[in-house]
Amino acid sequence: MKLQKILKRLQKLHPKEIDLSLDRIRNLCKKLGNPQKKLKCISVVGTNGKYSTIQAMRAILKEANINVNIYSSPHIQKINERFIYNNKEISDEDLTKLLMEVEEINYGKPITYFEILTAAYFYYAKNFKDNINIIESGLFHRFDATNIINKNLASVITSIGLDHLDWLPKSEQTIEKIIFEKTSKLLNSNIIIAKQSSENTLNLIKKSILKNKSNKIIFNEKFSYSINENGFIYYEDEIGSLILPEPNVLGNFQIENISTAIATIRALNLKIKDENIKNGITKIQNIARFQEIKKEKIKNLCKKNKIYIDGSHNPLGAKVLNEHLETLNCKKHIILGMMANKDHEKYISYFKNISSLTTIDIPNQPNAIKGEELKNKFPNAKFSKSIQEAINNLNLKKNDIVLITGSLYLTGEVLNLN
16 A cells, blocks of 8 residues: 555656656656666667567567666556566565655655656666666657667667557658657667568668668578478577577567577677576566466456457557468457557558457556447447456357457456456
């Protein structure tokens, strides 16, 4: 309860959820002794695949006995997930103490919730100065609170697409503007560019970072992968080639993220052994990214049918998710809940050959679109009042699968229910 009370206080320090500026966090970090300047960081920007790429890096580095700290957002079930130190979530007690200290030093000055959490992350990370910090950028990057470090080991650019358009003026809601915001202020070090959805997107990224003097490691130019029929992955970069085992995460799109993680780690000369990479990718902790629910309440509702959750919430995420679904020889039933500011029609347009679509409310999310309103956007969609009701109302046959998707907040509710 003490942690929840302080979180509510921090949410009231600024009238806006997001206010794109770096002044407030710079001022607070200065009072904290500028801890962000003393850290070894890998910055991760992009639209999709950031979390999965981070978790792949984490698993490989852990296998090599290299400790990492991770700052990511949003969380799925509890806020502690955003604060990883020495490969472990911070405890409620330590997080409460940390936030109380940072709140006191801030002394009531206006600052957004994300900004003060970011400052707190940097402040605590100074206790682990030898660790590698993997920092996920929040909204865009140029004015994101994480963009106050002066140097880093590498910048990773994951797949970029259209998302968070409501934070841009109507005239600037373009892929060109999003790429500019995400990539124009990357530091000079190493830049690793993941596989992109189109040649145009890649060319726009290259143009944006043209004057950046970093060592640039680009998918299909300096690293690549292929998937063999027997499930093995052939990875290759300028260092050499690797024959990799099948990872423990589902979906070919995850291989893209894993290959980006490998390219990043190998670029840093950390003396990672090939066996560390091979073992690491079989131990990735990937929550709510095409995650199968294998037990407890939600699984019991499906009985012998498989049920998955996926937090994708933008068209690009839907596209890669459907590409994987198309490889499965079964009927698919989708349960959908989304935030109000998303492109609902375009998101669902990517799903082909689905047997049923059920819309629901996302519990505890006032900014979510109501399930009945969402249903009215799609012919033949049905509405259910709850996740449990939606599953119970499905006419499931042998081998059919259920996919709950459309929002990370919805996947968090499913996991909490479970």
